[in-house]
Amino acid sequence: PAGSARPIPGGPRCLPLPHLADNRLKTTKYTLLSFLPKNLFEQFHRLANVYFVFIALLNFVPALNAFQPGLALAPVLFILAVTACKDLWEDYSRHRSDHEINHLGCLVFSREEEQYVKRFWKEIRVGDFVRLRCNETVPADILLLSSSDPDGLCHIETASLDGETNLKRRQVVRGFSELVSEFNPLTFTSIIECEKPNNNLTRFRGCIIHDNGKKAGLYKENLLLRGCTLRNTDAVVGIVIYAGHETKALLNNSGPRYKRSQLERQMNCDVLWCVLLLICMSLFSAIGKSLWRAVRSGSSSLSAIRVVSSAYLRLLIFLPVLIPISLYVSIEIVKVCQVYFINQDIQLYDEETDSQVQCRALNITEDLGQIQYIFSDKTGTLTENKMVFRRCTVSGIEYSHDANAQRLARYQEADSDEEEVVPTGGSLPRAAQQSQSSRVHRRTGGRAEARRISTLTEHTAFSSPMEKDVTPDPKLLEKVRECGRCLASARHQEHPLDHLSPELSDIFDFFIALTICNTVVVTSPDQPRQKVRVRFELKSPVKTIEDFLRRFTPSRLTLGGSSIGSASVAAKSAPKASLLSTLANDGTQLRLEERLGTGAPHLASNGYSSAADNWTAKRSTTGPEPRLELRYEAESPDEAALVHAARAYSCALVGRLHDQVSVELPHLGRLTFELLHTLGFDSIRKRMSVVIRHPLTDEINVYTKGADSAVMDLLLPCSTDDARGRHQMKIRSKTQNYLNLYAVEGLRTLCIAKRVLSKEEYACWLQSHLEAESALDNREELLFQSAIHLETNLHLLGATGIEDRLQDGVPETIAKLRHAGLQIWVLTGDKQETAVNIAHACKLLDHDEEVITLNAESQEACEALLDQCLRYMQSRSPQRTAGSLSVGFTRLCPHSEAIASGPSLVIDGRSLAYALQKNLEDKFLFLAKQCRSVLCCRSTPLQKSMVVKLVRSKLKAMTLAIGDGANDVSMIQVADVGVGISGQEGMQAVMASDFAVPKFRYLERLLIVHGHWCYSRLANMVLYFFYKNTMFVGLLFWFQFYCGFSASTMIDQWYLIFFNLLFSSLPQLVTGVLDKDVPADVLLAEPQLYQSGQNMEEYRPRTFWLNMADAAFQSLVCFFIPYLAYYDSDTDIFTWGTPVTAIALFTFLLHLGIETKTWTWLNWTACGFSVILFFTVALIYNASCATCYPPSNPYWTMQTLMGDPVFYSICLLAPVAALMPRLFFKALQGTLFPTPLQLGRQLAKRSPRKFRAPRETSAQGHILGEARTEPPGQRSISAAQFVSPDCSSRVSQGTRQPACSPEAGGEPSAVDVGMPRREGTLPVGLSSQPLRSSSPGSVAVEGCPGGSRMKPVSASQPAPLPSVFGVPGLSSLNWMSSLSLVGGLGSVLQFSRSGLPMDKRDGDFLPGSAPPDRDLCGLSGQTTDCF
Amino acid sequence: MAMNYNAKDEVDGGPPCPPGGTAKTRRPDNTAFKQQRLPAWQPILTAGTVLPTFFIIGLIFIPIGIGIFVTSNNIREIEGNVFMYYGLSNFYQNHRRYVKSRDDGQLNGDPTALLNPSKECEPYGRNEDKPIAPCGAIANSMFNDTLELFQVGNASDLMPVPLKKKGIAWWTDKNVKFRNPPGTDPLEERFKGTTKPVNWVKPVYMLDSDEDNNGFINEDFIVWMRTAALPTFRKLYRLIERKNDLHPTLPAGRYYLNITYNYPVHSFDGRKRMILSTISWMGGKNPFLGIAYITIGSISFLLGVVLLVINHKYRNSSNTADITI
Secondary structure, three states, X not given: OHHHEEEEEOOOOOXXXXXXXXXXXXXXXXXXXXXXXXXXXXXXXXXXXXXXXXXXXXOOOOOOOOOOHHHHHHHHHHHHHHHHHHHHHHHHHHHHHHHHHHOOEEEXXXXXXXXXXXXXXXXXXXXXXXEEEOOOEOOOEEEEEEEOOOOOEEEEEOHHHHOOOOEXXXXXXXXXXXXXXXXXXXXXXXXEEEEOOOOOOOOOOEEEEOOOOOEEEEOHXXXXXXXXXEEOOOEEEEEEEEOHHHOHHHHHOOOOXXXXXXXXXXXXXXXXXXXXXXXXXXXXXXXXXXXXXXXXXOOOHHHHHHHHHHHHHHHHHHHHHHOOHHHHHHHHHHHHHHHHHHHHOHHHOEOOOOEOOEEOOOOOHHHHHOOOXXXXXXXXXXXXXXXXXXXXXXXXXXXXXXXXXXXXXHHHHHHHHHHHHOOOOOHHHHHHHXXXXXXXXXXXHHHHHHHHHHHHHHOOOOOOHHHHOOOOOHHHHHHHHHHHHHHHHHOXXXXXXXXXOHHHHHHHHHHHHHHHOOOOEEEOOOOOOOEXXXXXXXXOOOOOHHHHHHHHXXXXXXXXXXXXXXXXXXXXXXXXXXXXXXXXXXXXXHHHHHHHHHHOOOOOOOOOOOHHHHHHHHHHHHOOHHXXXXXXXXXXXXXXXXXXXXXXXXXXXXXXXXXXEEEEEOOOEEEEEEEEEEEEEEOOOOEEEEEEEOOOOOOEEEEEEEOHHHHHOOEOOOOOOOHHHHHHHHHHHHHXXXXXXXXXXXXXXXXXXXXXXXXXXXXXXXXXXXXXXXXXXOHXXXXXXXXXXXXXXXXXXXXXXXXXXXXXXXXXXXXXXXXXXXXXXXXXXXXXXXXXXHHHHOOOOOOOOOEEEEOOOOHHHHHHHHHHHHHHHHHHHHXXXXXXXXXXXXXXXXXXXXXXXXXXXXXOXXXXXXXXXXXXXXXXXXXXHHOOEEEEOOOOHHHHHHHHHHHHHHOOOOEEEEEOOXXXXXXXXXXXXXXXXXXXOOOHHHHHOOEEEOOOOHHHHHHHHHHHHHHHHHXXXXXXXXXXXXXXXXXXXXXXXXXXXXXXXXXXXXXXXXXXXXXXXXXXHHHHHHOOOOOHHHHHHOHHHHHHHHOOOOOOHHHHHHHHHHHHHHHHHHHHHHHHHOOOOOOXXXXXXXXXXXXXXXXXXHHHHHHOOOEOXXXXXXXXXXXXXXXXXXXXXXXXXXXXOOOOOXXXXXXXXXXXXXXHHHHHHHXXXXXXXXXXXXXXXXXXXXXXXXXXXXXXXXXXXXHHHHHHHHHHOOHHHHHHOOOHHHHHHHHHHOHXXXXXXXXXXXXXXXXXXXXXXXXXXXXXXXXXXXXXXOOOHHHHHHHHHOOHHHHHOOEOOOOOOEOHHHHOOOXXXXXXXXXXXHHHHHHHHOOOHHHHHHHHHHHHHOOHHHHHHHHHOOOOOOOHHHHHHHHHHHHHHHO | OHHHHHHHHHHHOOOOOOOOOOOXXXXXXXXXXXXXXXXXEOOOOOHHHXXXXXXXXXXHHHHHHHHHHHHHHHOOOOOOOEEEEEEEEOOOOOOHHHHHOOOHHHHOOOHHHHHOOOHHHOOOOEEOOEEEOOOOHHHHOOOOOEEEEEEEOOOOOEEEOOOEOOOOXXXXXXXXXXXXXXXXOOHHHHOOOOEOOOOOOOOHHHOOOOHHHOHHHOHXXXXXXXXXXXXXXXXXXXXXXXXOOOOOOOOOOEEEEEEEOOOOOHHHOOEEEEEEEOOEOOEOOOHHHHHHHHHHHHHHHHHHHXXXXXXXXXXXXXXXXXXXX
16 A cells, blocks of 8 residues: 555644645636636537537628628527527535535644644645534545544544444544553654555555554554534644545545436437438528529629638538527526436435435436336345344244234335325325324325434434334243343353253343344433443453453453553463463452452452442333434444344343443343444344453353355264264254245345354464454455454354345236336346245236246356256247237337246346357346346346446347446446436445436336336427427528529528527426326226337437428428418518518427427417517517518518508418328328327326326325226226236246245245246256256256255366356256246255265255255245244 | 434524524525526427428418419409509619608708709719709609600590509608698799709600699609619509499590600610509519418428328338437
């Protein structure tokens, strides 16, 4: 780290470093001086602006002088000015907020005054010493040097940084924490070296070099980041490391993103077409002019060229109205309004979290209507990421927690009940409700409201009542009580735990582990963020070996401090022996001392205090009141769930300091465990551990909690000889079975294990651990190794199953989205079984559909598997191609059937890595494209983004990625549309996203309703723009034939320039913002309407050119009707041009009227306004000046025209004649070949009442139910409406085998159903096993035909697996056999693990020779018996 | 459980704000506008809904067309005031450079513009270092044939038909836009220092003997200055006022038209015409509008019938299409 370091010499001698950034925040782009040039420069990045300015400047060429030069610049300047004003305003508001932040105050050490003085934030420099008090916000990145906390700790809240509300602990730099007196900046003389400023919030490295040349490392734990809030600590002092824009918080803040939507890209392409058209028209006119001149005056060819070129340029000036200058501005306005309406949608507002949809990217709203692929994260996106303790197994015995399950079910009911009570759609009930008192409101608001209150007022992370109130299993509760009773009676005996049966002892340890093996911080609501601090004695974690000796030798009590030296000498000379002896002494000595010292609890230092007895007594009288006071703040929801679960068994965590954990137990009262070490969770170990000293036995215990795969392999190998060992074996195999069962149920599993360390072992480990901790280089690596050393030979206590509930409405939303033609891929880091089960739960996978599972161990195997799958897909393709390619509205039934029949693909992370290789990605993609849904498990963030990138680039599809965590950020950034869920895991995903939604289910409305609307509105508006300008230019162009191609215009130049800008702009804006082609209810009820956006039906090249042709026709009509009407009359050019303009305006408005689907009063007003504005402006303009405005000089023209009946008659005739064909063909098409959208509109029109009911309940996905409960009077309509859901359900019923219900046991049934179907198409599953045994590599495994049980032959010889995988037959087994999850798990994992543990799982843990799936059947039966 | 929960919540979970107070939530307002629920008329374009429109258009347009057509054709009778036009064809008064070639300030009597014509007038701005009044190509090319109409009497004697020179230009043009240079001097004095347009035979202040129709406010000149929209045009030349109600303005008989030919049109392949016409409320005789209205009305009616047939034929099938959604 020191390589790229920048030294920060601290201390009083050193002046602030000038070359480093100060703390002034400046997010503004411009200064007063630089605004104009810089803003213009930025605006000219848009090519269109350059083009328009170029055209306008052409006017200044004297030879061409077409318009008044100033007038020609006007529109361009107007557009530029509007944009500049917008930018200016934004910049000003940024400036104001900067100013506010810059002038926050904080205490900075002044070298002159030698004390802390108040300074503004902006005055802070790198190297300054800053003193912060509680609840102050950290002004810069500060290295923590001193804390008022005696342990040199402080707590910070990082909510503003990453949205996480739990407290995080920071430590004073090593070497400063030991200072006794208050830190004095004047004495600080060290040099700090740290890495260059970067945006990695989770990493910081550096070192501090003291005067004496000693180095100490600096880590993330020493750094307070700007924007965090100091909590729980009275005051801290630190030195500023990074200031201002070099702070990590600001480096992470990249501001909003600018993307270009697909529609805009297409539009730009059409703009180019228009340019081409324009050039052609100009060229044509120029040639025409030269011909005209040649005919008339026979001028020479040389001058003809000159004439051509000048005429050409002149026409380029006149005709650019063809390229709508206001198009870009209008589109931007419309998008801003669309964003506003999306934000304002009350049905996208989440009451629980008091948040609504945020549109962070302003310019891709219409992309929402064209999405083809959705890539979703699982945890926190599909699920709530609110972990609820569901069931557990201890010591091989399952506690199913039926009451708990029922409670959870009731919550679910309560959820839907409450949502039925609260009408979300109708305006009247809601308004009435709001006017009532808050009390009533809260009653009806129910759980959602309460949850909001809890999140708003308590700031408690991850704890809703649902998670807190765990209903204990009565049997287990009884055992816990018994355990407590036993311990209470045996407390004063030598080995209290020995009085317990092994089972009870396990239960006791299990709950202790649940309670303390975590990093949950306890706070009290009375003083939020204050530690519940009842310190017995000042202590800190074991930091040094001397410390260890001091604490673990009796000398401390008997001899005092002087003996430490000798003890350490002894330890050094003969460490093992002396330690052993002293430790042995220590134990008895302490216990003795405890017994003696019951009257003097302050001396009984090791945590167990008799005060607890008093406390329990008090507690029994005051009842459960103290329990309510505690709040748990956890870093992960799993931890909180477990602690709450333990508390339900009256094993409550009541206090946690960095060195001790207090637990309140039944009958025993409060026990305080001395916390020696916490080995935090990391994703490689997938477990965490705490090392504690047990207050009852005084043993050193390691409690480990982690993923089953991580913990099961670390268990103490037990011999099969003695009874105890066999018992242990049995427990493990049972636990493993239950774990599998939990996984099948979709629960998150955690194993809890324990290890008892002898003092000697501990001492050994401690030494290496301390070395690792103090290491300067690769400290992480060493700590990792150290943790691995400790976490071995564990004793399994039990396992827990935590439910991560699906978010409300996820299955319905997925069904809807899929119905809408969206392909949904789930990319998750979770393991395969959990992911598959969640996928089943949210209806991503159907129980009766085929699942292709790809688990490959090598590149070759992966390729072989892919080939196999592709061949298989081809074999079944004939039945597919019919329906899925043509997406007709009337054929939706066969279509949905085709979708339903596609298989699903499940692929794990490793195989994904192979499949994403260059040579395989095409195959993979081809396969995945044909699959109904794709599930990628165990995928890394990078893989997620690679998958998205692959689909986006290769399939040219519109992609949407949705996720909630930091691991989804890369995927969100890569996708066309990134959606963040502002959920439990902080704000990082939201920060990276284009849209942020509170819940997954809001995606449905966001895409299907708003996406569709935005797309359709914008597409229609863009088309209309092109039409309008083409038609207008057409009028001018036809006139060229009658003015000798002289680039003369009959329309007054003022009209010409402001026509687009003023007269005809408002109605199209209103329509572009407000038009609803299909009502929201119909869109939601008929999600397949979304496909119009996916297929770009509204705006495709064909529609564009048809549109242009219609524009040409209309301009012909609008030109020649006035032409003929005024043929051979005495009208003058501008008196003739004004009616033409008026006709054009009326035609535009009528055309817009035909295109507008919903007419609100705003549309009427806008149209009326346009007409009135035109005539008013014309009348004023024509009366204002008798001699101005050459050359048209339209004085009194309009007034004269208004007295002319011909004017009115052509204003009536021409628009009607021009629009008649369009109207006719629209009507014809609407009747003969109606598009799905038109049908949907008709549907809404015919049965407006029908859709009110689904609207209210649509969020809950009750539409199907609603349809069934229709009153009989509307039967025919309901049949019409809900054919598709009915149809799909009929289809699924047809294929589902009646014998098995999907609920019965999850997996086994899927196997039963899947098999007969598959056997016809491929030699798969079990039938392929003979093939495998004949393959050359089959020494590794030996299949028995009855099932996929594997004998652990390979245990002794790790077979050359890659060679095995070269055989395609084998791999076919591999992917096919995993169709059944648990049965397949064995065989799949067999290859992927190739070692002992897996074999154990399948072979040893299953006594008897029953095949696993049958065993599981029996097992589930057994568990249901238990229920 | 849910009720339990609520009750409990009622007791201990105090509301975050006093009841009735402004709970600061981000909940969007539930107004019809913000929720895009404004009452709206939602027309659907199908044969059934659109066909009334076509019939209505037909029903309105055909009578209008007939009315206009009849009015236009009735113009044949030379009754009331008769308008005498001259017509030119293939004369591109709407050519860009021609249209611009004038100085409205000068024509408005602005003394400075009079002596310093706008450069738009070039190359007809100055002649021999003298400003041209009126400047510009339009003025320069003013129609200067004289037309005289005589009625041939019984004895072949020619009775001149009185042609009124005034009242042929727009009132605003004559009184607002066009003004002679200010002053009380004779017109010639006021135009001192200017020269006549190149093609003119006499200066602008000698256009007419009538002081009120001379100089820039000469109505022939004003009419000419209103540049025609299309290459084939007519311009009002004289008025023949009706004398009394009993006699037609121009009784049937032989007439003699005397043309003093000054204005060449051969160079641009043009043609000259003289038109006598009365005007109705619809203006001059032009059968086009009437025919167009009748045609459009008929087509509209026809299309309406087509839609009716289609609607009748496909109504059932479109209903079934609905059902198969």
